[in-house]
Amino acid sequence: MTQPFHPPATTGAEARLAARSGRLDRHTSGQALGHVQGNVVILPAGLATDFMRYCQRNPKPCPLLAVSDAGDPSLATLGEGIDIRTDLPRYRVWREGALVDEPTDIRALWQDDFVTFVIGCSFSFEEALMADGIRLRHIELQRNVAMYRTTIATEPAGPFSGPMVVSMRPMSAADAIRAVQITSRLPTVHGAPVHIGDPAQIGIADLSKPDYGDAVEVRAGELPVFWACGVTPQAALVQARVPLAITHAPGAMLVTDLLNRHLAAF
Amino acid sequence: MTQPFHPPATTGAEARLAARSGRLDRHTSGQALGHVQGNVVILPAGLATDFMRYCQRNPKPCPLLAVSDAGDPSLATLGEGIDIRTDLPRYRVWREGALVDEPTDIRALWQDDFVTFVIGCSFSFEEALMADGIRLRHIELQRNVAMYRTTIATEPAGPFSGPMVVSMRPMSAADAIRAVQITSRLPTVHGAPVHIGDPAQIGIADLSKPDYGDAVEVRAGELPVFWACGVTPQAALVQARVPLAITHAPGAMLVTDLLNRHLAAF
Structure with missing residues (x-):
């Protein structure tokens, strides 16, 4: 390749x-x-x-x-x-x-x-976040975004079911608030976050061990912000x-x- | 009275x-x-x-x-x-x-x-939050909202200056995300939150000791969500x-x- x-x-x-x-x-x-x-x-x-x-x-x-x-x-x-x-x-x-x-x-x-x-795909909303001045660590580090299987169940249909997969981006609280605003405008590319903060609440035991993609550090003073991810249908x-x-x-x-x-x- | x-x-x-x-x-x-x-x-x-x-x-x-x-x-x-x-x-x-x-x-x-x-005044956005099904603990307990002086400085003008005062409402992450969306639509009544999460980041040492109003509990799994407050100009x-x-x-x-x-x- x-x-x-x-x-x-x-x-x-x-x-x-x-x-x-x-x-x-x-x-x-x-x-x-x-x-x-x-x-x-x-x-x-x-x-x-x-x-x-x-x-x-x-x-x-x-x-x-x-x-x-x-x-x-x-x-x-x-x-x-x-x-x-x-x-x-x-x-x-x-x-x-x-x-x-x-x-x-x-x-x-x-x-x-x-x-x-x-x-x-999240590329669209990441562009909107960066255009607004929000820095995305996985992009700065040239890594794939960190993705996790959660305990949030999707609504089944026929043979398709399974857990929601989410992507995570660490942000300051101010950037997280702005990111909710920006991504709320973009419902066709995953829309607003599905969770902010404590990963355990959505069944993620360890942020340093993503199920897909690459881990990035969540620094002191940052909140992990989680969006629904297009890997979900592939997993289904x-x-x-x-x-x-x-x-x-x-x-x-x-x-x-x-x-x-x-x-x-x- | x-x-x-x-x-x-x-x-x-x-x-x-x-x-x-x-x-x-x-x-x-x-x-x-x-x-x-x-x-x-x-x-x-x-x-x-x-x-x-x-x-x-x-x-x-x-x-x-x-x-x-x-x-x-x-x-x-x-x-x-x-x-x-x-x-x-x-x-x-x-x-x-x-x-x-x-x-x-x-x-x-x-x-x-x-x-x-x-x-x-926050009464307007609280009505919008409750109309959306978000429960507000201070209202359920018939208390005044908890307010805190922060280390966020306001922009001075003439003799007026001082710290931003914020009000705090505890919420689940899902409600916090929805609350950002709802209050972003209401810029004339304080708009989106100014902070979510760690109170120390904005200089609040102890959530149980508000500077104005009454304390409410932040339960496990909840995030404190902070809005700019109309007490700020009074303090100035x-x-x-x-x-x-x-x-x-x-x-x-x-x-x-x-x-x-x-x-x-x-």
Whole structure:
């Protein structure tokens, strides 16, 4: 997975072309700044209704940005010319809940009953927080955000259920208050935090041991602030042991033509 | 200060008439529910500009709802027929920073250079919180809210300066997040909290010993949430040792004709 240096894409179309050509084969952080990126889940049509119902019932971890028609690899509302079979830098293929492959292209696996779900991603609200002057430690340290399985249960739908996964960012109290305001405006990218403060209240025993991503220090005088996380639906897929599912690889998102600033609800 | 039972007023005009007639001579909590109540400061014109500048520079503790013309006891934008000399249940008269009297009428003290300032009050946002289902312990216990002097300095203006005074309400994390959202919509009644969590960060040594009002317990699993408080300008007046100032007595507010729900910024 080597990646020679290329300047980051400045538009969604450029980022997708870089992924399609194989030039971009890892994470999309820093690509097409200002543009909405999305988590991707692809399922056979027989599971699509239950999965959509799961997203609808759990809007904070699973805010749906788009759902494709069955068999149609385009997503016209998210960008011109998107081909979801080629436009992610890297995919994960799951069979019966087990990760079996991480290809950079899924044309060979495509089925004419596949439905694509695109789910809002924290990159959008992190950009809004940083634009406001709030510093994000995991970004300054060039780490993945720390994520945890919680004891908050999601609302089940069909075979899909499981714990809410949250991401955590340490902040001063003043920044935490401002972050609630900023992210409340962005309901399609996880919205307001789900918890502030004591991790034990949501079943997290040790902040230094995240279940996904990398730990960051919570310094004296800081509060851990927790947001619902787009890993939640992936965890539900794995737990459901569906026969076949394809997702983006961690951090290798769909870069869209939408602008983050257009997501604000007010 | 006995107060025979009367049913609470249902309009601002009724509450003011009750105060004017002497029938209502204590706090206005529960009067004219749904109507905006305000903190009152009355100063000679020579101090008015500096005090207005102080409010302008400190909008969270001192959100100005109205400023009268010099010598004019009416406040037309807040209610029909208001006479600020008679329409508060009880006043406090301050000379050189010392409390010298607590009359129920200030007609005998009125000067033709007096300017009245009306400042937003937490009663408005507490109503919005409770309407949303957030329980407020001090109200359930029928106590005054706990208030504390902090180490957060206000922006000085002329003779006015001093520490920000905050009110504290204990809440679950989920309620604290919701409370940030609700009070952010209400910038004219103190707006979003100024702090959440560790009281020591804002110079409060012991939550069980408030500087004003009554202590309430912060239970395990709760966060103390702190809002800028309308006592701040009163503390600044006292600290400035102005020759003469008149304020409302604690809890004995001006009841206006404005509706709390009309304060929402969005």
